[in-house]
Amino acid sequence: MNSWSTKFPRAVSNEAKAAVRAHLGELKTAVLHQLNTSLPWFRELPANQRASLGEIAQQGLSTFADWFEHSEKKVKISVSGVLHSVFGNAPPELSRIVTLQQAVQLLRTVLQVVETQLPAIVAEPDKTAARYAVVFYSREIAFALAEVYARAAETRGSWDARLETLLLDSILAGDRADEIRSRAAATGWKATSGITVMVGHPAQLDEAQLVAQLREVASRSRLEILIGVLSDRLAIVLGSVRDIETDTRTIQRGFGDGPIVYGRMVDSLVDAPQSAQEALEGFSAAPAWPGAPRPISAAELLPERALNGDQIARSALTSQVYQRLARAGHSLLETVDVYTTTGGSLEATARQLFIHANTVRYRLKRVSELTGWDPTSPRDAYVLQVALMTGRLDTVLNQPEQ
Structure with a gap:
């Protein structure tokens, strides 16, 4: 709803209008006193921020006085007009410094002061119209305030989404550490x-x-x-x-x-x-x-990654499997090779290597301890087979030319 019409139940006298305008300075003083007295967070703000919020509160009173002077007419009230008149001079950073709850408390304090003091300012015949004025103006301010913070939230949400996208792109692209740090700080990670x-x-x-x-x-x-x-x-x-x-x-x-x-x-x-x-x-x-x-x-996909051309995966297989087994002695490499190529048969491995089956079991256990891959598991046996192949190829490739 962008605008609507408001008509008060009876005309406000010129005397009431003049009285509100004449007492505007007193109302502003009373509002500032009430803000400092009843809102602890307001007192704790830096002086420049208290001054900015005080100006908003006083502008709200001035806008109310202008509106009250035209209360006998059927006026069209625009939310954007209230936004501009009350919040137009507020520094943009206030919506980040002052929470929505605090902004509500500030404007509620302004309206409570008006509601409390207005009956003593206007004559008896104008009191009813004055009460309606406060009620209707409170509604306008509520909509205006909601729109201010809704716009700020939308802007902040869109900006946060862009910052997150930039941070994610930096991580996926492997950007410099400083760039990732700065973007992470901007997103609040x-x-x-x-x-x-x-x-x-x-x-x-x-x-x-x-x-x-x-x-x-x-x-x-x-x-x-x-x-x-x-x-x-x-x-x-x-x-x-x-x-x-x-x-x-x-x-x-x-x-x-x-x-x-x-x-x-x-x-x-x-x-x-x-x-x-x-x-x-x-x-x-x-x-x-x-x-x-x-x-x-x-890490469970090292063989597939190596076959797909991932050099990091290939190097990991060579270093984490082949080289560890090679350092432990040729017998472990030989045992893994024979065991995997004979279909995982202890007896066939023992016969081919001319050793006891228990020795095969011992060696396979050592392989598992050294590499983290268990040759008796079909999937792990496949990983070990590919690791032996990458290790042999890398060994040949790294040999110095004769």
């Missing part, structure tokens, strides 16, 4: 631990609805979140993660069909690009393992 990046397909929802749903889920789980829908991909940065498997499963409801991959957990947004790169590479390679769990850690 607070998490200093438990940060991971998730990538998958977005759920089939309107983007605004999807973002709102994810924020609600994250808030209930006490997680910080950055959200970005990038074409057919949904990228999420989670903060304050305590249990990465549990928390990523909680957030997965925002994803559609297909793989969901999350990167390593880091303790700073500055390190989040590492997690993002792993998640993106893992998501690209995930179709090679149709039966992969949802969600899945990028």
